[in-house]
């Protein structure tokens with residue numbers, strides 16, 4: 009089994025990224041599978057065209073991955089743009105990709121509806137993602153539910169390529185953990201950088217508490233019984249509290265006399281405890297940009313070697329000339 013996934017450096021890491029994605033990346037790594045994890049900086053350019061922002065977000069994500077336990081000695085950890093072969097494969101896949109497949113893309117529709125300019129990169133985003141996945145012969149792609157369609161498009165493209173040029177590409181599968189497929193944000197919608205509703209992982213304890221206090225709840229008064237199953241705070245507590253504590257909190261909700269403020273307070277404590285060690289590690293990494301650079305350089309080297317081997321198969325399968 010070969011696991012591969014990426015995150016765009018388009019903002020700061022949040023609970024949705026961790027529980028929906030990075031936690032699974034880490035689990036697969038610790039189970040000893042072959043893992044490839046990367047920073048999707050070319051993807052971020054489809055919606056973010058600001059040099060300083062892209063540079064900063066790339067470094068933030070690199071430190072975040074490492075602080076959350078992605079170990080460059082166990083996983084191949086790299087930046088997308090260190091593997092130029094991926095844009096080459098993207099072009100070749102473009103040539104077998106029906107426009108009608110991309111027209112079904114929900115990300116494109118959502119992002120343009122939100123006001124992002126409908127550039128070709130955004131339209132072609134799923135083909136670049138397919139190239140990312142296919143170029144490492146990946147078999148599983150751990151992701152949150154919002155990325156499911158992209159992996160399905162990847163499968164369609166790999167199958168299409170194989171039917172046109174003969175069996176060459178591995179057809180991957182997505183890996184989605186149902187309980188954390190969609191982590192809600194402080195407004196109850198999917199937690200996402202682009203909705204401004206996130207609880208960040210690498211924030212100060214004080215800001216974390218402030219964000220938790222902003223979670224939207226209904227207006228049931230403190231004394232009255234509450235339904236945990238329809239509450240946003242409880243939905244987030246489910247990610248962090250132990251089963252015993254969760255049961256106890258659910259009991260308190262139903263009994264009344266327990267306010268949303270109490271639940272928010274406990275949630276912020278749990279977030280601050282859960283990520284305290286990662287935050288410390290992040291602060292150490294911030295002081296050591298040379299180490300970070302070395303890690304990226306080595307990861308890029310390993311990733312390029314695998315990508316080039318796939319590209320040799322691909323070029324040869326479709327008759328693309330190379331004189332060197």
Ligand code: ADP
Pocket residue numbers: 014015016018024025026027028029030150151152153154155188189190191192193198199200201202
């Ligand atoms: P965002 O929506 O904040 O821009 P990304 O698209 O960069 O997040 O997501 C990176 C990874 O984190 C993807 O695998 C995605 O599915 C996962 N993810 C992001 N937000 C959530 C969420 N709210 N719930 C579950 N998984 C999520």
Ligand code: TRP
Pocket residue numbers: 012013014015016048051136137140141149151155158
């Ligand atoms: N589209 C993914 C996201 O927004 C990021 C991504 C790019 C990715 N390439 C990938 C995820 C390959 C999994 C596999 O989160």
